[in-house]
Amino acid sequence: MNGIMNWIRRHLVAFAALVVLAYLLVPNVIVAVFSFNDPEGKFNYNFNRFSTDGWTNPCGTAGICDAVGLSLRIGLTASLVATILGTMIAFALGRYRFRGRSGTNLLIFMPMATPEVVMGSSLLTLFLMMGLPTGPLAILIAHIMFCISFVVVAVKARVATLDPKLEEAAADLGATPFQTFLRVTLPLSAPGIAAGALLAFSLSFDDYIITNFNASPSSITFPMYVWGASARGVPVQVYVIGTVMFLIALTVVMVGQLISNRRNRQVA
Amino acid sequence: MGESQKGDLHLVALTKTFGAFTAVQPMDLTIPQGSFFALLGPSGCGKTTTLRMIAGLEAPSAGSIRIGEQDITATKAHQRNVNTVFQSYALFPHMTVLDNVMFGLKRRGDKDARRKALEALELVQLEGLGGRKPAQLSGGMQQRVALARALVNRPDVLLLDEPLGALDLKLRRQMQIELKRIQQEVGLTFIHVTHDQEEAMTMADTIAVMNQGVVEQIGDPATLYEQPRSTFVANFLGQSNLLRAKVVPGSPREGVALVRSHDADLEVAVDHLPQGASDVWLGVRPEKLRLGESGGPNRLRGTVRDVSFTGVAIQYIVRMPWGRELTVVQQNDGSARATLGEDVTVSWAAEHGFALDASQDADAGAMVEDDV
């Protein structure tokens, strides 16, 4: 009796972890499985027959690859710009005392706290007032705006753990302020910056609500495409692209883990 | 040494204030090239602040810093040929030990960086560990990497801010000997900050004792110990018995003055007496006092209140008739011992006493042993 209780107690954590993992992964597995379906009719809801049509011809549905391309371009540009600006803001907030610092700290959270519908509609109003037409540029500006918040939060957490003595040591050893930043500050904050950049990209790539407000008929992003298609029947290609995106994300995370593991236990 | 050399470090009226608080009072110091100089003082007396000004990490509020003839007061930390071993080591965690040590050389574009760094690691006895990350080293090893990283640049001045503070006692003693050896081997100027008086005395050629932002006294360890010039130095460096006394005019012998303390006439060497003083603290170190009359012409009678045996020595607490307690330390050399409650004579020689101006607090700088 005692033995059984002990066994359960010892394996409870592992068991709970498995359940949670399954809960998280099942949707992705379904998407992957259905990417090999040859659906009967327009809707890909029942597994009909195994087929690789979706994989051999991913652009087979009109407009889907244009949508993915646009999302990738916006996602990459938005995350790049947001990462640069957000990193600078994070350093300023984390390192220096200045007037308006606590105000900025608070305002940085606003885009994360504001409901997307509200933000999307108010941005649309703003762009129209300024005479900026809806379309890719408006979407990009909106994405950069909300991505910055997430980058700042990720980088600031990292900067807070940096020992300022290390930068003093670098200066003491003859490194100019620029060299110090390049060789000490930047490498040490890299994990935070990378996390911020990945987060920004996936948020941008994924965003529907804000994007939809500021899009023009010719600027259809991937989420908009899927949303539009779902009313008429989702093509298999959507599942294929979803699976690919998942695999890419998985690879990036695993490579990141591998690098940080190697960093932590490197014996001569 | 003697005459001024090219690489001597000069601090001229160097001052640091933080708001209304003065951390370092105007300080004048000359530290000869190649010497092992210790800056000794209690916590918060301004040692780190002084070092940071020399390193260029803190801008002085006033005064100047020169190395030889060159004024470096206005230069930035990275422009100074001064390196620091930080108390927390501050090793770069993302670099290997070898990269840490090469950091300074590479900034100056030294083509020979690798060889020099390997040599420096050998000097601190860490050969073969260059490929490790700092986190994979013990505290003592990290300390030596920090030392190698600073040494390898052959700075004009090497600053060490309590580098042994984090080590346990045994490793600390070992590293003290090591540090001294390395300093003699490479011949650089070392400024070693510590609040451990024993560490300062065993390692340094010259010690500056600091208190509340002021250098109280500078000298070699023996002079500071035998002839302290303030009660703070007398108590901070070792232990002292201080007796209130008045200077008596006239002289019993050549080179000796008389002071009177509680009806006893006591002799003290004239050059141990501050000039023109009339009220003084007469100080004697515990190990200079003898039980019995063999110590010298100065005699006081009292009662033994406490005896503690420490192995190499026996420490007695002897109470004077007026209540003051003297500490007497006798070598455990087989001579007769006193027992608790015994009435004894305490004696010492004229040249073993020192007199300090009586306007000072007799307990300044004394360790509060009960708190330790």
Ligand SMILES: Nc1ncnc2c1ncn2[C@@H]1O[C@H](COP(=O)(O)OP(=O)(O)OP(=O)(O)O)[C@@H](O)[C@H]1O
């Ligand atoms: N940046 C600062 N702002 C305000 N006060 C400071 C600052 N740095 C140091 N001080 C004050 O200056 C005094 C001297 O500090 P310092 O760090 O030089 O002491 P220390 O002698 O190195 O002491 P410890 O042995 O504890 O390291 C302290 O009272 C400290 O509070």
Ligand SMILES: [Mg+2]
């Ligand atoms: Mg200090």
